[in-house]
Amino acid sequence: MQNKNISSVLKSVEKPGRYTGGEYNSVIKDKKKVKCRFAFAFPDTYEIGMSNLGVRILYDVLNREDDIWCERVYAPWLDMAEKMREYSIPLSAHESGDSVKDFDLVGFSLQYEMCYTTALAMLKLADIPIYSKDRSESDPIILAGGPCVYNAEPVADFFDLINVGEGEEVLVEISRLYINMKENGSYSRDAFLRAAASIEGVYIPSLYEVSYNEDGTIKEYRPKYSDIPKKIRKRIIADLDKAPYPEKLVMPYIETVHDRIVLEVYRGCIRGCRFCQAGMVYRPIREKSPETLCKYAKCLYENTGYEEISLISLSISDYSELPRLTDGLLSWTDDAHVSLSLPSLRLDSFSEELMKKVSSVRQGGLTFAPEAGTQRLRDVINKNVTEEDLRRSMDIALRGGKNNVKLYFMNGLPTETLEDIEGIADTAKKVIECYFAIPKPERPKGGISVTISVSCFIPKPFTPFQWEKQDSFEMLEEKQKHLRECITDRRIRYTYHDAKVSRIEAVLARGDRRLAPAIALAVQEGAMFDAWDECFDYDRWIRVFEKCGIDPDFYTTRGFGLDEVLPWDIIDCGVTKQYLLRERKLAYEGKTTPSCAENCNGCGANKLGGKNKWCK
Amino acid sequence: MVQVNNTPIVLRVKFFKKGSLQYISHLDLVRTMMKIIVRADLPLWYTEGFNPKPKLTFAAPLSTGTESECEFMDIRLTEKMDTDEALRRLNRNMTDNMQATEAYYPDNKFTSLAYLSYDVRIHTEGDAAELCERCKKTLSGEDITVVKKTKSGMADVNIKPLIKSFEVYTEGGDIALSLVLSADPSAFLNPELVIRALRERCGILSSGNLISEYYTIIRKEAFFADMTVFR
Numbered sequence: 001m002q003n004k005n006i007s008s009v010l011k012s013v014e015k016p017g018r019y020t021g022g023e024y025n026s027v028i029k030d031k032k033k034v035k036c037r038f039a040f041a042f043p044d045t046y047e048i049g050m051s052n053l054g055v056r057i058l059y060d061v062l063n064r065e066d067d068i069w070c071e072r073v074y075a076p077w078l079d080m081a082e083k084m085r086e087y088s089i090p091l092s093a094h095e096s097g098d099s100v101k102d103f104d105l106v107g108f109s110l111q112y113e114m115c116y117t118t119a120l121a122m123l124k125l126a127d128i129p130i131y132s133k134d135r136s137e138s139d140p141i142i143l144a145g146g147p148c149v150y151n152a153e154p155v156a157d158f159f160d161l162i163n164v165g166e167g168e169e170v171l172v173e174i175s176r177l178y179i180n181m182k183e184n185g186s187y188s189r190d191a192f193l194r195a196a197a198s199i200e201g202v203y204i205p206s207l208y209e210v211s212y213n214e215d216g217t218i219k220e221y222r223p224k225y226s227d228i229p230k231k232i233r234k235r236i237i238a239d240l241d242k243a244p245y246p247e248k249l250v251m252p253y254i255e256t257v258h259d260r261i262v263l264e265v266y267r268g269c270i271r272g273c274r275f276c277q278a279g280m281v282y283r284p285i286r287e288k289s290p291e292t293l294c295k296y297a298k299c300l301y302e303n304t305g306y307e308e309i310s311l312i313s314l315s316i317s318d319y320s321e322l323p324r325l326t327d328g329l330l331s332w333t334d335d336a337h338v339s340l341s342l343p344s345l346r347l348d349s350f351s352e353e354l355m356k357k358v359s360s361v362r363q364g365g366l367t368f369a370p371e372a373g374t375q376r377l378r379d380v381i382n383k384n385v386t387e388e389d390l391r392r393s394m395d396i397a398l399r400g401g402k403n404n405v406k407l408y409f410m411n412g413l414p415t416e417t418l419e420d421i422e423g424i425a426d427t428a429k430k431v432i433e434c435y436f437a438i439p440k441p442e443r444p445k446g447g448i449s450v451t452i453s454v455s456c457f458i459p460k461p462f463t464p465f466q467w468e469k470q471d472s473f474e475m476l477e478e479k480q481k482h483l484r485e486c487i488t489d490r491r492i493r494y495t496y497h498d499a500k501v502s503r504i505e506a507v508l509a510r511g512d513r514r515l516a517p518a519i520a521l522a523v524q525e526g527a528m529f530d531a532w533d534e535c536f537d538y539d540r541w542i543r544v545f546e547k548c549g550i551d552p553d554f555y556t557t558r559g560f561g562l563d564e565v566l567p568w569d570i571i572d573c574g575v576t577k578q579y580l581l582r583e584r585k586l587a588y589e590g591k592t593t594p595s596c597a598e599n600c601n602g603c604g605a606n607k608l609g610g611k612n613k614w615c616k
Numbered sequence: 617m618v619q620v621n622n623t624p625i626v627l628r629v630k631f632f633k634k635g636s637l638q639y640i641s642h643l644d645l646v647r648t649m650m651k652i653i654v655r656a657d658l659p660l661w662y663t664e665g666f667n668p669k670p671k672l673t674f675a676a677p678l679s680t681g682t683e684s685e686c687e688f689m690d691i692r693l694t695e696k697m698d699t700d701e702a703l704r705r706l707n708r709n710m711t712d713n714m715q716a717t718e719a720y721y722p723d724n725k726f727t728s729l730a731y732l733s734y735d736v737r738i739h740t741e742g743d744a745a746e747l748c749e750r751c752k753k754t755l756s757g758e759d760i761t762v763v764k765k766t767k768s769g770m771a772d773v774n775i776k777p778l779i780k781s782f783e784v785y786t787e788g789g790d791i792a793l794s795l796v797l798s799a800d801p802s803a804f805l806n807p808e809l810v811i812r813a814l815r816e817r818c819g820i821l822s823s824g825n826l827i828s829e830y831y832t833i834i835r836k837e838a839f840f841a842d843m844t845v846f847r
C-alpha cells in the first residue's frame with residue numbers, strides 16, 4: 001500500500017489490518033485513465049468509517065463514473081499517527097496507497113461535531129495546510145459534507161467547499177466541473193470555487209464575509225460577489241426509489257462496528273420531535289418501495305455473505321410498507337440463515353408480530369426511547385408516546401421473553417423540573433411493575449433488569465429548540481446526581497453522558513466562525529479523536545477557548561435571541577423559521593403536533609420537491 | 617433449506633495468504649472465510665441448534681505479520697461437489713492476496729501435521745555476513761532459552777528441540793533463514809520466537825528504526841512426522 005517498506009511499522013501497531021486495504025469489492029482503477037482522483041475521508045477509525053452508510057453510498061456513486069476514482073481514507077489511531085509523524089509517512093488512501101496530498105478532491109464526512117479535531121489532524125498528517133486560505137494551487141480541494149454541515153460555521157475556514165444536503169448528485173457534479181475546468185484550461189482554485197458556488201447545495205465559505213454586532217452576535221453574512229447565493233439551499237434526491245444504491249460493499253478483513261447489510265428504508269421522519277435535528281433536516285420524507293429494497297437485499301447478500309440485514313431509518317415502524325418489506329425479506333432470509341434487525345423501535349407501534357419477525361428483537365434486549373420521564377415533558381418535546389404505550393409494549397415484550405429493557409432519556413430539556421427527573425426513575429419502576437403484573441408462569445425467568453441511559457440535551461440548529469439555553473454543566477451534573485438518588489431499586493442500572501462533553505459539543509454545534517482558531521489550537525496541542533472518551537480533554541478545550549478569547553457560555557447557557565442572526569441562517573434546509581417558531585410556541589404551551597402522516601403541518605420542506613405521499 | 621444428511625463431508629482447501637493479508641489476525645481470517653464460503657454458494661453444512669453456523673477448522677493458525685504459501689482449512693458440506701468447481705467459486709470470491717491452490721477430500725486430520733517450514737529475511741543495518749555467522753552459531757548451540765508467555769504466566773523455554781532443521785545464509789545484503797519448526801499443537805514453535813532469540817543474542821534488528829531494519833516471514837510448506845509433504 002505504501003511506497004516505503006513499513007511492514008515493521010505495521011507490525012508494531014495495534015490492529016494493522018486497519019491500514020492495509022486490499023479488501024474484497026474495493027474499487028481499483030487505472031490511474032492513467034481517470035481524470036479525477038477523489039479521496040473520501042472519514043475522520044474516525046477504520047472500524048467506524050467502514051460501517052458508515054453515507055460513505056458506502058457515495059463511494060459507490062462516484063465510482064460508477066468511469067473517469068472518477070473514489071478511494072477511502074480513515075484516521076489512523078493514535079499509535080499509528082505517532083509512527084507516521086516519526087517516520088514521515090504521509091496519510092494515504094486505502095486503494096492505491098497514494099498520498100492524500102496528491103488527490104484532486106478530498107471530501108470529509110462530518111457525522112458528529114467531536115470529529116472536527118480528527119479531520120484537521122488528518123489534514124496535518126497529509127501535509128495539507130489546515131486553513132483554506134493557506135492552500136496553494138497544488139493542494140487538493142478540501143470538501144465537507146454530512147449532518148454537521150447544517151452548521152459548518154465553526155469549521156468553515158478549514159474547508160474550501162461544503163456540500164449541504166444529500167451528496168449523490170452534487171459530488172458527481174462537482175467532480176465533473178473540476179474535470180471540465182482542468183481540461184479546458186480554465187482551472188485555478190479561485191475560479192473553480194467561484195464556479196462551484198452556483199451548483200445547488202454547494203456552499204463556499206470563503207465567498208462570504210461575516211460581520212458582528214457589539215454584543216458579539218452576528219450582524220450579517222454578505223456574499224462577496226453579486227452572483228453568489230445569499231442562502232444555500234440543501235440538495236435532496238427527488239426520487240429515492242430510483243436513486244443509486246450500492247449493490248456491493250467493500251468487505252473489511254477486520255471486525256468493524258456494523259458488519260452487516262444496511263438497507264436504508266426511507267429518508268426523513270414524519271414525527272417532528274422538537275429536540276431532534278435529524279427529524280428536521282432530512283425532510284421531506286421519501287420512502288423506497290419494498291420491491292426495490294428486497295431486490296437490493298438479495299443482491300447485497302450474494303455479494304457480501306453477511307448474515308444480518310439491518311433496516312434503518314429514523315423510525316422504522318413508521319414505514320408505511322413495513323409488513324410487505326419484512327414478508328418479502330423473510331421469504332428467503334430464514335432459509336439462508338440471515339437475520340433481520342431493527343435499530344430503532346417506537347413504543348407506540350411495537351407489536352407482537354414485529355417482535356416475532358425481527359431477530360435482533362428475538363435475541364437481544366429491547367431498546368426504547370421515551371426521552372422524558374413525564375407526560376408533560378414528553379408533550380413539550382412532542383415525543384408522542386404515552387404511559388399506556390409503555391405499559392402495552394412492555395407487556396408484549398415481557399411476555400415474549402424479554403427481561404432486559406433499555407430506556408433512553410435526556411436531561412436538560414427545556415422546562416425540565418426535578419419532577420421530570422423523578423419521572424425517569426418512575427418510568428423504570430413501571431417497567432418492573434409490568435413484570436410483576438404478569439402471572440408468574442407467563443413471565444420470563446431470571447427476573448427483570450432495566451437500564452436507563454441518559455444523555456444531555458443540546459439545542460441543535462434547525463430544531464424548534466435551536467434558540468434554547470443549554471443547562472450549565474454544574475446544573476446537569478446536579479440533575480444526574482438527583483436522578484441517582486431517586487433510583488433505589490437494584491434492578492435498575494443507570495448510565496449517563498459526561499456533561500462536560502455535551503458542553504463542548506454544544507459549543508461546536510452552535511458556534512460561528514470565530515471558533516476556528518480555537519479548534520486549530522486544540523489540534524496543535526494534540527487533540528484528535530475527541531469523540532472517544534479516553535481522548536477527550538475538557539481542560540484542553542477550556543484552555544484553548546480562553547487563549548482565543550472565546551466564552552463557551554455565549555453559545556450554551558446564554559441561549560439565542562429569537563430575532564438574532566443565527567450562524568446557520570446562511571443555510572436553507574427546507575424547514576422554515578416560522579415553522580420552528582410555531583413549534584417552539586406549542587412546546588411552551590405543552591401542545592403536541594400530529595405526525596406528517598396524520599396531517600401536513602406546513603413545515604416548508606415541501607418546497608424542496610421530492611416524491612412522497614405526505615407533503616402538501 | 618432442510619438438512620437431510622446430518623453427517624458433514626469434509627472438503628479441504630489449501631490456500632496462500634500474502635501481502636497486506638499477513639496483517640489479518642487468525643480470528644479475522646475465520647470471519648472473512650465465513651463470508652467467502654457463503655458468497656461462493658457451496659452446499660454448506662450448518663451446525664444445529666439455536667444459531668446455526670457453517671463450521672470451519674484451520675490447521676496451525678498463523679500469527680499476524682506472517683505470510684503463507686500453505687494454509688489449510690476444512691469446510692463441511694452437505695454433499696460432495698466437484699473440487700475444481702469449488703476451487704473456482706472460492707477464488708472468485710477472494711482477492712489476489714489470498715487464493716486457494718488445491719481443494720480435495722482428505723483422508724486425515726490436522727493433528728497429523730507435524731512440521732512447518734518458513735523462510736525468513738532480515739534486513740539489517742549491520743554487517744550481514746558477520747551477523748549471519750553469529751545467527752548460525754546461536755542456532756547450532758544446544759540451548760536457546762527464551763521467555764515465553766504461557767497460559768500460566770511467563771516461562772523459560774528452550775526452543776532448540778523444536779527446531780527440526782535450519783539454514784542461515786546471506787542474500788542480497790539480507791540475512792536469510794530457512795527453518796523447519798515443530799507444528800505439534802502441544803509444542804508449537806512460532807518463528808517470531810526464533811527471531812526474538814536471535815535479536816536478543818546476535819545484535820540483529822538492534823537499531824530500533826522500523827523503516828531501515830525489518831524482517832519478513834513466509835510459511836512455505838507443511839509436513840507429516842516423517843517429513844513427507846502434508847496433504
Ligand code: SF4
Pocket residue numbers: 270283284285596599600601602603604605606614615616
Ligand atoms: S411539508 Fe408537511 S408533510 Fe412534508 S415534511 Fe413538512 S410538515 Fe411533513
